[in-house]
Amino acid sequence: MSKKNRSGIIYSTNPEFEFNDSDDEAETLAPQHQDLRIWLERKGGGKVSTVIKGFVGKNSDLEVLGKLLKNLCGSGGTVKDHEVQIQGDHRDKVITWLISKNYKAKKAGG
Known part of the structure; x- marks a missing residue:
């Protein structure tokens, strides 16, 4: 079963109601317009991970950046x-x- 967010709509009494399943992703901004924050998160067992948040754009472009x-x-x-x-x-x-690739990035969090 799909776990998509349906904006709180569970049931409609309107017989002509159609749910719009719009997966419109935002257009990817140029690197100089991205405002990225780099966090350090502590996981269980004393492990840490670097987390980059704030990317605006398509998931495929984020996958490329992540790789x-x-x-x-x-x-x-x-x-x-x-x-x-x-x-x-x-x-x-x-x-x-x-920063060398013209992204706006800085450390965030404690």
């Missing part, structure tokens, strides 16, 4: 929920690379 960043860090990770998660603390390396 480039994982290759840069030589580490595993994933792209989900509109953010890139990389295993380990690679904030400085990620920020340096993103």
Whole structure:
């Protein structure tokens, strides 16, 4: 069963109601217009991960960016929920690379 967000609509008494399943993704912004935040999240077992949030654009473009960043860090990770998660603390390396590619990026969180 699909777990798509249907904006709280459960049932409609209108016989002509049709739910619009619009998966319109936002157009990917140019790197200089992206405002990315780099977080360090602590997971269970003392593990940490670098999380890049704030990307505006298509999921496919975020997947490409995530793959480039994982290759840069030589580490595993994933792209989900509109953010890139990389295993380990690679904030400085990620920020340096993103700035060299004209992205606006800075550290966030405690």
